[in-house]
Amino acid sequence: MTTPDRSRISLLGTSALLFEAPGAFDLPHQRRIWSLAAIASKWPDIREAIPGITNLMLTFETPPRELDTLIAALNDGWDAAEGLAIGGREIRLPVTYGGEIGSSLQSVADHCGLSVDDVVSIHAAPLYTVFALGSHPGYCYLGGMDPRITMPRRQTPLQRSAGGSVSIGGSQTGVSASPGPSGWHAIGHTSWTFFDPSWPTPAALAPGDTIRFEIERVIR
Amino acid sequence: MIEILSVTGPASVQDLGRFDQYRFGVGTSGAMDDVALRAGNILLGNDENAAGIEIPMLPFKLRFGRDMAFALTGADVEAEIAGRVIPPWWRSHVGTGDILTVKTMPRGARLYLTVGGGIDVPMVLGSRSTQFRGEFGGWHGRPLQPGDVLPCAASSATIGELGIEPAGTTLARPNAAADETIVRVVIAGEYDGFDAATQTLFWSSSWKITPQSNRYGYRLQGPAVKPKAPIEKRSHGIVPGVIQIPPNGQPIIQMRDAQTSGGYPKIATVIRADLWRVGQARLGGKLRFEQTAYTDALAAEAEMSAYLERLRTNVRLVEETRTCR
Incomplete structure (x- = not known):
């Protein structure tokens, strides 16, 4: 993934607008996104401000007649945003690497020119930060993956990937909360409940929480 | 209540959608043809966000558990109740035990069945739509199966027969070929x-x-x-x-x-x-x-809103005329 040197703003039809921040995929930039999201969610005609990975989607309650004001507000908001440091919880997640669900472990190793054990230890080493929720109910995008285990997304997305899959997509990693289609490469799995619509806050994790993967088992 | 007797493919309960849960990774769900769902609800005097049944494949058969008004909108279908043909984009009335059979879908891909008062499944995270991936909302978060008995809310809707012009006719694009x-x-x-x-x-x-x-x-x-x-x-x-x-x-x-x-x-x-x-x-x-262009897209939305507003006005006028008689 290339590092953009200036912010980009693009339309998602008439329903939403996407702001992509300049700079690196790292925690300081993500903290500014969290800060911008908190501000933008209070703007008129904005239904929700949804952080992505160093980007922010605004969905419209009513599509604005003209976009210039909103675009200027986003750019100014980004320039002024002080990083919002969210002190989240730390979660330990036992992971079984490889096996049927983590069947891409070997291909990630091959692609990266590493051994399976290297991929596992590199993946389990960092303390990851939940950067954003998205994709499907309760799914967390994590920041902090070692770039040595980067692997581009699939040429054609899979129709179905298992719930609890620990996967790599580009230079990102995450854990799926339920079965469904995916363009990422699963290298392992965990059993944990990430989402329940009956909880007061339906998702178990929130941006700013941290995750440590514990190697429970490696199936070679 | 209505009982599903026969279903082909993933029919589901849908309202207009769940629009403010993106930050938890929850998508909108909701009717694939929201214009048709709204039109059905307008015909019945329902809240336009009332839940209906989205039917993507046929045959489909259900039994009405009490007297009620219903409407069929969306795809063109061949539908009948006890030998009586129900035209598309039509509101009608049934008695307890009547069976609706939908056999073929010559045009379009999704039929919407709406009932007076709406399908009364619980609101989950602000919507009655089925969230398949999260397995919640709609009817137990899953596609409908034969034997499912869906509750219907009470309704004060009027019961006369009434048809409206399909969205596909009013909002037809000038350059569209048939296929x-x-x-x-x-x-x-x-x-x-x-x-x-x-x-x-x-x-x-x-x-x-x-x-x-x-x-x-x-x-x-x-x-x-x-x-x-x-x-x-x-x-x-x-x-x-x-x-x-x-x-x-x-x-x-x-x-x-x-x-x-x-x-x-x-x-x-x-x-x-x-x-x-x-x-x-x-x-x-x-x-x-x-x-x-973005501005033309907004104009197209206004055109769609105007169509729905005309439906509301026409249906209201018909009801007022009936009341006066």
Whole structure:
């Protein structure tokens, strides 16, 4: 993934607008996104401000007649945003690497020119930060993956990937909360409940929480 | 209440959708043809967000558990109750025990059955729509099965027969061929990542709707549309209508059950005023994209709103005339 040197703003039809921040995929930039999201969610005609990975989607309650004001507000908001440091919880997640669900472990190793054990230890080493929720109910995008285990997304997305899959997509990693289609490469799995619509806050994790993967088992 | 007797394919309970839960990774769900669902609810005097049943495949059969008004909107179908033919985009009335049979769908891809008062399933996270991936909302978060008995809310709706002009007639696009759906799109973030020849290919191609198309997304088949250089985006929010180009160059239109975020390059987004047309496009059929500006997309939405407003007015006038008699 290339590092953009200036912010980009693009339309998602008439329903939403996407702001992509300049700079690196790292925690300081993500903290500014969290800060911008908190501000933008209070703007008129904005239904929700949804952080992505160093980007922010605004969905419209009513599509604005003209976009210039909103675009200027986003750019100014980004320039002024002080990083919002969210002190989240730390979660330990036992992971079984490889096996049927983590069947891409070997291909990630091959692609990266590493051994399976290297991929596992590199993946389990960092303390990851939940950067954003998205994709499907309760799914967390994590920041902090070692770039040595980067692997581009699939040429054609899979129709179905298992719930609890620990996967790599580009230079990102995450854990799926339920079965469904995916363009990422699963290298392992965990059993944990990430989402329940009956909880007061339906998702178990929130941006700013941290995750440590514990190697429970490696199936070679 | 109504009892499902026979169902083919993933029929589900849907309202207009769940629009403010993106930050938890929860997509909109909701009717693939929201215009048809609204029209059915307008015919019945319901809240326009009342839940109905989306029926994508036939045959379909159900039994009404009490006297009630119902409406059929969306796809053209051959439907009957005890030998009485129910025309499309029509409100009618049934008695306890009446059985509705829908046999064929000559045009369109999704039928909406709405009932006076609406299907009364619990609101979950602000909507009655089925969230298949999360297995909640709708009827136990799953497609309908024979034997399911769905509760219907009480209704004060009037009971006379009434028909309205289908959205497909009023909002017909002038240049649409019979076997091809033309949808207007606004270009998206990575459009400029494709060279001019490839952009032309995207606009000029007639895209085949593959059998792998459903409420999650429409996977299209045609000439490979590939960017100048591979584009791998950081994951970001997406909405129904976004057209992604995975590395194989075959576009995917994200639909109501799509993931809420993605990273494949986006070439364009189907405008809200035309998303229902995609929802009514059949597997094996053809789609063509037409570029439109943001302001024109807003004008198209206004046109759609005006159609719905006319329906509201007409239905109200008919009720007032009946009351006066």
